Amino acid sequence: KINVKRYKEQISMIGLNYDWDREINTTDPKYYKWTQWIFLQLFKKGLAFESSEPINWCPSCKTGLANEDLEDGKCERCGTAVEKKPIRQWVLKIRDYADRLLEDLKDLNWPEHVKESQKNWIGKSEGAKLWFNVANSDEKIYVFTTRPDTLYGVTYVVLAPENKLVQSLKPQIKNWKEVEEYIKKTKIKSEIERTAESKEKTGVRLEGVIVKHPITKEIIPAYISDYVLGHYGTGAVMAVPAHDDRDYAFAKKYNLPIKEVVIETFGEILSEPTRRDVVKAVIIKGSKVLLVNEGDEQYSLPGGSYELGENDNEALSREIIEETGYENFKINDYLGSIERFYRKDMKNNTGENRVRRVAGYKVELLNEEKAKIPYKYILESKWFEMNEAVKILEKTDYNAEALFIQKILDKIYSYTGKGIMINSNHFDGIDNEKAKKEITDYAGGEMTTTYKLQNWVFSRQRYWGEPIPLIHCEKCGVVPVPEKDLPLKLPKIKSYEPTGTGESPLSAISKWVNTKCPVCKGKAKRETNTMPQWAGSSWYYLRYMDSKNNKALVSPKVEKYWAPVDMYVGGTEHATRHLIYARFWHKFLFDIGVVSTKEPFKQLKNQGMVLGSDGRKMGKRWGNVVNPDEVVKNVGADTLRVYESFMGPFEQEISWSTDSMVGSRRFLDKVWRLQDKVVNKHVDSENVILLLNQTIKKVGEDIESFNANTAVSSMMIFTNLLESQEKISKNTYLNFIKILSPFAPHICEEIWETLGNKKLIVLEKWPKYDETKLVSSKVKIVVQVNGKVRSTIEVPLDSQQNDVESAALKNEAVAKWVEGKKIIKKIFIKNRIINFVV
RNA sequence: GCUCGGGUGGCGGAACUGGUAUACGCGCAACACUUAAAAUGUUGUCUAUUUCAUAGAUGCGGGUUCGAUUCCCGCCCCGAGCACCA
Numbered sequence: 064k065i066n067v068k069r070y071k072e073q074i075s076m077i078g079l080n081y082d083w084d085r086e087i088n089t090t091d092p093k094y095y096k097w098t099q100w101i102f103l104q105l106f107k108k109g110l111a112f113e114s115s116e117p118i119n120w121c122p123s124c125k126t127g128l129a130n131e132d133l134e135d136g137k138c139e140r141c142g143t144a145v146e147k148k149p150i151r152q153w154v155l156k157i158r159d160y161a162d163r164l165l166e167d168l169k170d171l172n173w174p175e176h177v178k179e180s181q182k183n184w185i186g187k188s189e190g191a192k193l194w195f196n197v198a199n200s201d202e203k204i205y206v207f208t209t210r211p212d213t214l215y216g217v218t219y220v221v222l223a224p225e226n227k228l229v230q231s232l233k234p235q236i237k238n239w240k241e242v243e244e245y246i247k248k249t250k251i252k253s254e255i256e257r258t259a260e261s262k263e264k265t266g267v268r269l270e271g272v273i274v275k276h277p278i279t280k281e282i283i284p285a286y287i288s289d290y291v292l293g294h295y296g297t298g299a300v301m302a303v304p305a306h307d308d309r310d311y312a313f314a315k316k317y318n319l320p321i322k323e324v325v326i327e328t329f330g331e332i333l334s335e336p337t338r339r340d341v342v343k344a345v346i347i348k349g350s351k352v353l354l355v356n357e358g359d360e361q362y363s364l365p366g367g368s369y370e371l372g373e374n375d376n377e378a379l380s381r382e383i384i385e386e387t388g389y390e391n392f393k394i395n396d397y398l399g400s401i402e403r404f405y406r407k408d409m410k411n412n413t414g415e416n417r418v419r420r421v422a423g424y425k426v427e428l429l430n431e432e433k434a435k436i437p438y439k440y441i442l443e444s445k446w447f448e449m450n451e452a453v454k455i456l457e458k459t460d461y462n463a464e465a466l467f468i469q470k471i472l473d474k475i476y477s478y479t480g481k482g483i484m485i486n487s488n489h490f491d492g493i494d495n496e497k498a499k500k501e502i503t504d505y506a507g508g509e510m511t512t513t514y515k516l517q518n519w520v521f522s523r524q525r526y527w528g529e530p531i532p533l534i535h536c537e538k539c540g541v542v543p544v545p546e547k548d549l550p551l552k553l554p555k556i557k558s559y560e561p562t563g564t565g566e567s568p569l570s571a572i573s574k575w576v577n578t579k580c581p582v583c584k585g586k587a588k589r590e591t592n593t594m595p596q597w598a599g600s601s602w603y604y605l606r607y608m609d610s611k612n613n614k615a616l617v618s619p620k621v622e623k624y625w626a627p628v629d630m631y632v633g634g635t636e637h638a639t640r641h642l643i644y645a646r647f648w649h650k651f652l653f654d655i656g657v658v659s660t661k662e663p664f665k666q667l668k669n670q671g672m673v674l675g676s677d678g679r680k681m682g683k684r685w686g687n688v689v690n691p692d693e694v695v696k697n698v699g700a701d702t703l704r705v706y707e708s709f710m711g712p713f714e715q716e717i718s719w720s721t722d723s724m725v726g727s728r729r730f731l732d733k734v735w736r737l738q739d740k741v742v743n744k745h746v747d748s749e750n751v752i753l754l755l756n757q758t759i760k761k762v763g764e765d766i767e768s769f770n771a772n773t774a775v776s777s778m779m780i781f782t783n784l785l786e787s788q789e790k791i792s793k794n795t796y797l798n799f800i801k802i803l804s805p806f807a808p809h810i811c812e813e814i815w816e817t818l819g820n821k822k823l824i825v826l827e828k829w830p831k832y833d834e835t836k837l838v839s840s841k842v843k844i845v846v847q848v849n850g851k852v853r854s855t856i857e858v859p860l861d862s863q864q865n866d867v868e869s870a871a872l873k874n875e876a877v878a879k880w881v882e883g884k885k886i887i888k889k890i891f892i893k894n895r896i897i898n899f900v901v
Numbered sequence: 902g903c904u905c906g907g908g909u910g911g912c913g914g915a916a917c918u919g920g921u922a923u924a925c926g927c928g929c930a931a932c933a934c935u936u937a938a939a940a941u942g943u944u945g946u947c948u949a950u951u952u953c954a955u956a957g958a959u960g961c962g963g964g965u966u967c968g969a970u971u972c973c974c975g976c977c978c979c980g981a982g983c984a985c986c987a
Binding site for chain 2: 175176177206207208209210264288289297299301309312513515638639709715725726727729730736773778780843845846850851855887888889898
């Protein structure tokens with residue numbers, strides 16, 4: 064109460080006012096009655112459920128937290144690293160609204176980055192659900208994948224350590240001890256540790272678990288690894304090392320097979336090409352790579368086509384020796400294949416339409432010894448820096464081969480792009496995008512959608528918070544508190560300390576906890592968890608519309624009149640918290656007919672924070688807080704208001720600068736002194752009349768578009784003009800005072816009264832500007848020669864091209880540049896510019 | 902790594918739809934008023950040069966155009982969001 068009072072005082076001190084009749088307080092039982100009412104509606108619609116899954120637990124605050132309450136895996140309030148702990152809790156099914164929350168973003172007039180944040184947070188991902196059978200078991204391993212097209216490339220499956228399936232498979236797991244240990248180790252790792260170690264993959268094979276590939280029926284191994292997350296998708300993945308970086312890293316570490324099923328294609332796909340497959344070597348020496356000269360300024364990687372019966376290694380070894388002469392090398396990583404189409408008419412072609420499957424290998428040169436007698440196919444070879452070689456190859460017919468070098472440079476060996484299918488039976492040759500659905504169908508899976516958005520952990524084990532209005536009855540189970548009994552108030556209590564056991568402090572108040580079941584009148588206990596701080600703020604804007612209504616949270620008639628909120632201003636930190644929760648509740652209230660709009664806030668703006676003069680967030684920590692009381696005392700409330708308006712764009716963070724503030728004070732002093740020039744009857748010059756009308760227009764528009772800084776700037780310009788006048792008409796001055804009054808209400812009221820007005824200036828209407836007096840009868844025209852400004856001339860408004868031209872050419876500064884030259888072209892834009900091209 | 906913003910004087914920042922870049926304010930300098938200071942006013946203040954002028958500057962490099970802070974392509978830097986999301 065003390066804080067509210069103080070805050071109101073400060074607000075009033077700087078001349079801001081609100082309709083305090085509508086004031087609300089989310090902690091007032093009269094208000095939270097309706098917060099509880101909304102919860103009951105959610106409960107009745109099955110959107111609130113009890114769960115005891117592991118959730119984020121802050122050991123310092125001793126309470127569970129929602130995902131949205133974390134920052135980098137730490138508690139947003141105290142910065143403590145959260146743990147995963149199974150706690151009985153109430154959860155809201157915000158996920159059921161994920162699609163609508165995403166879809167309806169499109170029509171909102173919100174800052175792009177806020178929409179983007181919400182989009183990321185919701186994290187919609189389309190793919191397929193597939194399953195793998197486990198031999199000698201009824202269990203199936205379900206996986207979610209966005210790449211069902213790569214199903215033939217699966218060489219193992221991985222379960223999240225926390226996946227329940229691991230427990231069900233226990234009888235078959237021969238190395239249970241090892242597996243159990245790994246699960247334990249994962250559990251104690253905090254979320255941050257788990258992601259921090261992302262480079263090095265770890266895991267344990269589930270020995271004895273025989274998994275069958277759904278199509279090929281091949282037996283593949285199963286692993287658990289913490290690179291698979293329990294709470295996303297199905298908590299299990301099919302691993303395709305050839306087409307996923309993470310699977311590749313894991314496969315390399317545990318020596319698992321890598322099977323390529325999608326390859327990139329180059330060139331246009333031809334009908335009836337001749338096939339001639341080749342194998343190519345990326346021979347590395349330090350940061351350099353060897354290219355061979357194919358003649359005609361064409362370079363390529365060494366290598367060539369297979370001879371009868373040769374496998375990749377044999378063909379490659381032979382080709383390297385033949386083309387480069389090097390004899391001692393080791394063939395290392397397979398770099399994947401590509402398919403390259405060569406048309407007849409290409410530079411280095413022998414006259415047939417040809418397709419080549421090009422397989423690449425990384426080759427290590429052991430020493431630079433060459434064969435004594437050169438082979439007849441030997442080519443001139445040359446070492447290049449790898450990134451240089453990429454550029455050279457890209458200019459040749461062999462451009463596709465640059466990809467192999469790029470893979471080494473990027474250190475990424477899996478291919479995640481588009482292409483055509485290979486090694487996939489009858490799906491070979493088709494486009495991988497097309498294969499997604501076809502292979503899913505063939506494997507008996509289904510296309511599905513997953514979200515990153517987690518359901519909302521809605522209960523807290525704190526005292527402060529709205530009690531969740533539910534009753535646990537021994538016979539009837541969970542029963543809602545009857546609506547007529549709302550609000551369910553918090554009991555008075557001595558100790559607010561959290562218990563730390565995962566139970567709220569309320570659980571210790573037996574008088575409050577023990578109650579009767581509203582259904583069977585038998586023994587029952589109250590729910591002791593409370594709601595998070597977000598609950599009351601998720602709908603408060605609706606209560607402003609009808610703050611005193613005790614029959615409904617808002618009457619439909621009133622809601623129809625006011626809603627939705629036209630302009631909502633808040634900090635950017637609300638992007639993935641309050642603004643998601645409020646949208647969710649609003650949509651729910653829409654579904655049950657309480658509100659008439661799908662979205663709560665039509666337009667959103669993020670105000671930029673005023674930072675300390677050191678550029679840091681104001682706070683005790685840095686001792687850089689600017690106290691408004693002091694500022695008002697020193698320079699006045701109006702100066703503070705003008706300065707804050709003028710300092711910069713509304714949405715931008717700006718450092719406070721007491722030094723710059725004097726400009727605003729000087730401006731107001733000037734305005735004050737202008738009173739001395741005011742004369743009752745005076746005809747202002749055309750300049751003054753024009754600028755007055757322009758300024759009225761601009762300030763009005765700037766206020767609407769939140770550009771207070773340019774509004775103030777234009778008023779300063781006008782003031783400067785008035786200052787240069789001997790006399791000013793009272794009418795002009797008073798019109799100006801009217802438009803200044805929202806920025807500097809105190810001084811303007813004073814001037815208004817001094818000049819003989821009886822009523823307050825705030826009651827005055829916004830002045831109208833005269834459309835006919837916005838533009839001068841003469842305009843300045845910029846004269847350019849070859850696009851360079853050479854002079855400006857003054858001509859009557861709306862002068863025709865001919866008149867402007869002759870006037871411009873008479874101008875000395877222009878004539879100088881045009882003299883003796885031929886004018887090729889003239890560009891004329893009315894009232895703006897004339898440009899001679901010579 | 903992906904996505905979204907942004908980069909303009911010594912500083913805060915302005916510039917409509919491609920049409921005089923640097924408005925307005927701060928700071929700084931000189932001058933006027935004053936015994937002096939403050940306050941106020943006047944003038945100047947992007948850079949270089951040969952300073953009545955010319956040339957070059959809106960993160961860097963290209964392009965389109967008579968003309969680009971504005972549009973297109975490639976890069977660099979800063980801020981924000983997400984991040985082993987299968």
